[in-house]
Amino acid sequence: xxxxxxxxxxxxxxxxxxxxxxxxxxxxxxxxxxxxxxxxxxxxxxxxxxxxxxxxxxxxxxxxxxxxxxxxxxxxxxxxxxxxxxxxxxxxxxxxxxxxxxxxxxxxxxxxxxxxxxxxxxxxxxxxxxxxxxxxxxxxxxxxxxxxxxxxxxxxxxxxxxxxxxxxxxxxxxxxxxxxxxxxxxxxxxxxxxxxxxxxxxxxxxxxxxxxxxxxxxxxxxxxxxxxxxxxxxxxxxxxxxxxxxxxxxxxxxxxxxxxxxxxxxxxxxxxxxxxxxxxxxxxxxxxxxxxxxxxxxxxxxxxxxxxxxxxxxxxxxxxxxxxxxxxxxxxxxxxx
Amino acid sequence: xxxxxxxxxxxxxxxxxxxxxxxxxxxxxxxxxxxxxxxxxxxxxxxxxxxxxxxxxxxxxxxxxxxxxxxxxxxxxxxxxxxxxxxxxxxxxxxxxxxxxxxxxxxxxxxxxxxxxxxxxxxxxxxxxxxxxxxxxxxxxxxxxxxxxxxxxxxxxxxxxxxxxxxxxxxxxxxxxxxxxxxxxxxxxxxxxxxxxxxxxxxxxxxxxxxxxxxxxxxxxxxxxxxxxxxxxxxxxxxxxxxxxxxxxxxxxxxxxxxxxxxxxxxxxxxxxxxxxxxxxxxxxxxxxxxxxxxxxxxxxxxxxxxxxxxxxxxxxxxxxxxxxxxxxxxxxxxxx
DNA sequence: TCGCCAATTGACAGCGCTGTCATTTCTGGC
DNA sequence: GCCAGAAATGACAGCGCTGTCAATTGGCGA
Numbered sequence: 001x002x003x004x005x006x007x008x009x010x011x012x013x014x015x016x017x018x019x020x021x022x023x024x025x026x027x028x029x030x031x032x033x034x035x036x037x038x039x040x041x042x043x044x045x046x047x048x049x050x051x052x053x054x055x056x057x058x059x060x061x062x063x064x065x066x067x068x069x070x071x072x073x074x075x076x077x078x079x080x081x082x083x084x085x086x087x088x089x090x091x092x093x094x095x096x097x098x099x100x101x102x103x104x105x106x107x108x109x110x111x112x113x114x115x116x117x118x119x120x121x122x123x124x125x126x127x128x129x130x131x132x133x134x135x136x137x138x139x140x141x142x143x144x145x146x147x148x149x150x151x152x153x154x155x156x157x158x159x160x161x162x163x164x165x166x167x168x169x170x171x172x173x174x175x176x177x178x179x180x181x182x183x184x185x186x187x188x189x190x191x192x193x194x195x196x197x198x199x200x201x202x203x204x205x206x207x208x209x210x211x212x213x214x215x216x217x218x219x220x221x222x223x224x225x226x227x228x229x230x231x232x233x234x235x236x237x238x239x240x241x242x243x244x245x246x247x248x249x250x251x252x253x254x255x256x257x258x259x260x261x262x263x264x265x266x267x268x269x270x271x272x273x274x275x276x277x278x279x280x281x282x283x284x285x286x287x288x289x290x291x292x293x294x295x296x297x298x299x300x301x302x303x304x305x306x307x308x309x310x311x312x313x314x315x316x317x318x319x320x321x322x323x324x325x326x327x328x329x330x331x332x333x334x335x336x337x
Numbered sequence: 338x339x340x341x342x343x344x345x346x347x348x349x350x351x352x353x354x355x356x357x358x359x360x361x362x363x364x365x366x367x368x369x370x371x372x373x374x375x376x377x378x379x380x381x382x383x384x385x386x387x388x389x390x391x392x393x394x395x396x397x398x399x400x401x402x403x404x405x406x407x408x409x410x411x412x413x414x415x416x417x418x419x420x421x422x423x424x425x426x427x428x429x430x431x432x433x434x435x436x437x438x439x440x441x442x443x444x445x446x447x448x449x450x451x452x453x454x455x456x457x458x459x460x461x462x463x464x465x466x467x468x469x470x471x472x473x474x475x476x477x478x479x480x481x482x483x484x485x486x487x488x489x490x491x492x493x494x495x496x497x498x499x500x501x502x503x504x505x506x507x508x509x510x511x512x513x514x515x516x517x518x519x520x521x522x523x524x525x526x527x528x529x530x531x532x533x534x535x536x537x538x539x540x541x542x543x544x545x546x547x548x549x550x551x552x553x554x555x556x557x558x559x560x561x562x563x564x565x566x567x568x569x570x571x572x573x574x575x576x577x578x579x580x581x582x583x584x585x586x587x588x589x590x591x592x593x594x595x596x597x598x599x600x601x602x603x604x605x606x607x608x609x610x611x612x613x614x615x616x617x618x619x620x621x622x623x624x625x626x627x628x629x630x631x632x633x634x635x636x637x638x639x640x641x642x643x644x645x646x647x648x649x650x651x652x653x654x655x656x657x658x659x660x661x662x663x664x665x666x667x668x669x670x671x672x673x674x
Numbered sequence: 675t676c677g678c679c680a681a682t683t684g685a686c687a688g689c690g691c692t693g694t695c696a697t698t699t700c701t702g703g704c
Numbered sequence: 705g706c707c708a709g710a711a712a713t714g715a716c717a718g719c720g721c722t723g724t725c726a727a728t729t730g731g732c733g734a
Binding site: 342 | 689690691692693
């Protein structure tokens with residue numbers, strides 16, 4: 001029937017416990033023994049039973065990816081991260097559970113408790129904005145469940161991955177400045193999201209660096225959705241002195257800006273330059289294609305997971321890795337008329 | 338420490354086995370006993386250990402959602418389905434694993450084998466185009482693992498969920514006909530995908546019903562991607578007699594058509610009507626908003642999962658459920674000039 | 675060569691549940 | 705009121721692995 005650890009032990013002439021030691025990469029096994037066992041495992045195509053390991057031992061080889069199902073950053077973003085997490089899990093024989101959390105209404109703490117109680121989760125991958133939900137993090141700590149964050153707001157304590165979003169935002173806006181724009185609008189994302197803050201700050205930095213005055217009227221609150229981008233853009237278009245360029249804090253809102261521009265008969269980029277952030281598939285599906293910042297989400301998911309696994313093995317070197325951004329200059333930005 | 342089945346048994350004054358029976362909804366338990374046990378479970382906040390259940394019993398309470406990572410229909414589609422599957426899992430205390438399969442290159446059969454061997458998967462949710470990957474289905478059957486399909490090509494044997502895509506496609510095209518269009522182009526999806534066939538057939542049906550001749554030159558092969566939509570549209574624009582409307586087999590390609598129209602200076606819908614299929618978020622993020630068919634993907638994911646669970650409990654009534662489509666008439670279609 | 679300590683290995687119980695089969699408790703029919 | 709057979713319950717082993725702690729082995733200085 002199924003090849004069990006005991007079978008491998010018998011084949012190798014050692015005790016089951018020793019095979020178990022090899023399986024778990026414990027150091028106290030003589031090298032020659034280890035090799036023999038590994039060879040037998042390979043040869044017999046042995047596959048440990050996660051259920052048995054979970055029941056007997058303290059680890060479950062399961063990690064959960066938590067995300068917010070209400071306020072989520074575009075679903076393509078999460079899908080990419082998920083792919084990255086899966087890549088890393090595959091490589092380390094871990095499994096992943098996806099666990100959508102509805103912050104509004106439902107009680108996320110109970111969800112965490114259930115995850116821990118039911119599945120003995122070994123660790124958690126947190127995506128924004130959950131990365132900064134203090135009660136959640138505290139609860140995880142109480143349970144002793146390690147977690148890695150993707151783009152957390154508070155960067156000091158967390159382990160995980162981030163990108164220098166502030167610098168990236170500064171770079172896109174500088175691109176607009178270099179094209180000759182003087183009145184540059186900005187649409188902010190959901191308040192308190194790290195992404196919103198960093199991108200706004202980068203916008204300010206670029207203005208400052210260029211010696212342009214910061215005008216609060218040019219900054220409008222959005223909430224990362226297409227619709228909010230439309231609304232925000234309409235507001236900006238009503239200004240006595242319309243901006244000649246708009247930097248939206250993500251691609252969805254940038255798409256909204258382009259929609260509103262169309263609605264008002266403004267031609268992009270002739271009458272208005274637009275840029276976004278994230279480089280979702282949407283960016284190249286708009287007309288004209290959107291200038292934006294590429295964020296390597298899949299890679300980030302993978303790296304965060306690897307960080308988590310390092311921590312699970314106690315090998316944790318790391319705090320917060322930083323991945324590089326890439327400017328994607330496309331046709332939605334041009335010199336002002 | 339942890340509340341165990343045994344604790345519940347002691348509290349209720351019955352044997353552990355009886356509690357187990359209640360837990361597994363076995364019929365041979367007296368009603369009064371069942372109520373007592375359930376009350377105690379509730380009161381003690383008992384949570385069965387999936388690991389122990391999996392190890393001792395034959396079920397793992399785990400289902401896998403399989404999808405093709407290369408040729409996937411837009412990621413938002415899969416994300417929606419996944420959400421639906423999770424909804425259903427939650428409701429029935431099942432867990433879900435996501436398992437991307439790279440059909441090209443990697444060997445999907447091995448992946449299935451691994452899933453079964455490692456995790457004792459109870460069942461599988463199949464998404465297109467995997468629903469029609471014969472070797473895969475055969476392997477699942479050999480393993481005795483039940484599966485439910487979402488929009489399978491071969492509808493006879495499969496259990497799962499589908500939509501009358503042919504009828505839906507016919508309806509959108511009829512909408513174009515009613516607007517007065519005579520030359521209607523169609524961009525087909527990846528060959529052999531059910532979605533491609535049904536939508537093409539619906540297109541033909543509508544033409545026939547309207548007494549319009551079918552012109553093969555108006556039908557161009559695409560592959561469900563934005564880029565292929567652009568290419569296909571360019572081809573159609575080169576025709577001596579350009580179509581006045583184009584029905585793309587999905588929204589991404591329709592977006593491509595609109596892109597290509599922009600590129601060529603054609604104004605939608607004045608010079609060209611465009612419609613798509615799926616009603617992804619993209620549809621309302623384009624300018625003008627896209628006329629399309631809404632497919633309730635999330636609902637379909639949920640229903641397919643419920644079907645699967647029915648089957649797992651042997652209560653399987655069902656073959657293929659059919660969910661209704663909805664026409665989303667928006668501004669990308671209008672009377673021909 | 676002997677003893678001692680560290681390095682390696684093994685014996686054994688038990689993780690929390692379910693399958694199997696035995697046992698007890700009800701039914702209803704006579 | 706008694707018995708056959710169905711309904712309901714229980715006893716017990718064991719799923720495949722790991723934690724604990726004991727036993728063995730090997731290396732080295734005295």
